[in-house]
Amino acid sequence: MTASHALVVSLRKAGTHLLKELMTGFGYSLHGEVSAAAEIQPKLRGDTLWRVLTMVYDEEELSRLTESKERAVVDAAIAEAVAAFYGAWRIRLGIPWRGPAEEAPSPELVARTLARTAARGFADTPEDVCWFLHQLDPHRADEGFLSEWLDTGNPRIVFNYRDPRDVLLSMVNFLSGESGRGVGHFTDHRVYRAILRNAGSFEERLTIALTDPCFPGADAFERGLWLLRHPAVCKVSFEELVGPRGGGSRQLQSAAVVRIADFLGTDGDPVQNPADLVDQLFNDQSYSFHRGRIGAWREHFTPEHEKLFEERYGTVLDAYGYR
Incomplete structure (x- = not known):
């Protein structure tokens, strides 16, 4: 394996x-x-996606997300969380952001994710x-x-x-x-x-x-x-x-x-x-x-x-x- x-x-x-x-x-x-x-970029689904969301959002935010009926809002929140999660790990690995500034993950979400995952290991990544x-x-x-x-x-x-x-x-x-x-x-x-x-x-x-x-x-x-x-x-x-x-x-x-x-x-x-x-x-x-x-x-x-x-x-x- x-x-x-x-x-x-x-x-x-x-x-x-x-x-x-x-x-x-x-x-x-x-x-x-x-x-x-x-097609060869990571696709996060199921338990893996939920685990990532819990490393970015707090319980109240997750509750609002699961209860929301607006698909576009949910999809945007998920995309922002995934970007912030990978952004936090880029920082931990010492990789600077190389892309256009407008495509960079939210600095606020990245900072929060870094704080929430400081004790989490690489094994917790997808x-x-x-x-x-x-x-x-x-x-x-x-x-x-x-x-x-x-x-x-x-x-x-x-x-x-x-x-x-x-x-x-x-x-x-x-x-x-x-x-x-x-x-x-x-x-x-x-x-x-x-x-x-x-x-x-x-x-x-x-x-x-x-x-x-x-x-x-x-x-x-x-x-x-x-x-x-x-x-x-x-x-x-x-x-x-x-x-x-x-x-x-x-x-x-x-x-x-x-x-x-x-x-x-x-x-x-x-x-x-x-x-x-x-x-x-x-x-x-x-x-x-x-x-x-x-x-x-x-x-x-x-x-x-x-x-x-x-x-x-x-x-x-x-x-x-x-x-």
Whole structure:
């Protein structure tokens, strides 16, 4: 049986879409810092929905809600409660709100939910939901969440990374508009889109990415070292998961799928016949997809870029095994 709660920490431009397809294939709904179609977003019903409502509204409000004959009012209250509940957990996990301000959950309801659920654990969140984060900072995440994970192993955490040189190249392509789908709601993406588009050449853009300490994701690999080193975290790389269509191998891809499935406790076809699932992973229609290939940095880095990278990220290459 699959672990009822899972959390994927996937560094930006490290192949999040591969994990998205994989976790969906395992039967999880998706939430957090990932673009998810409506059909794979969490659907709360029955006892699960009621449990969430009780974490947001008090008894008097719940009574009015159950007695109301106005369906539109009830639906709106439910939607606001669910948004506030997930908003409270975003704060506890250290995930800032990325969407438009007008779509943000009610600050009042979020604050109330935080207060009402301070002693509640991640195990009380809806089951069969996989949260996606681009970073899990132990200094920003809720201590209760971290303690629960350390004591119980819940949720199961998967950490996804990629060759830092390809990550940097992919981010430059993305912010330069090469994916053709915009840069999303990350504020730093919007800032550096303007900066990179103002640069005179692609070489200049790479130089900016290699020398600007605030460039998006500049410190992500260092901040992820604790996940790479922790024995209770399942580690997987883009190079393992991307498969032949991205310059990898079918053998590594299948082995990675089986390893993650085993870590999550998944039973059934994905474990017995990984080929049935690996064919779904490489999705070139993903929101930020550009090329999705291993070693593309070799086609663009000049000797000067390689020197700059080594000076700044040489220890990262060693730590993540990319020598």
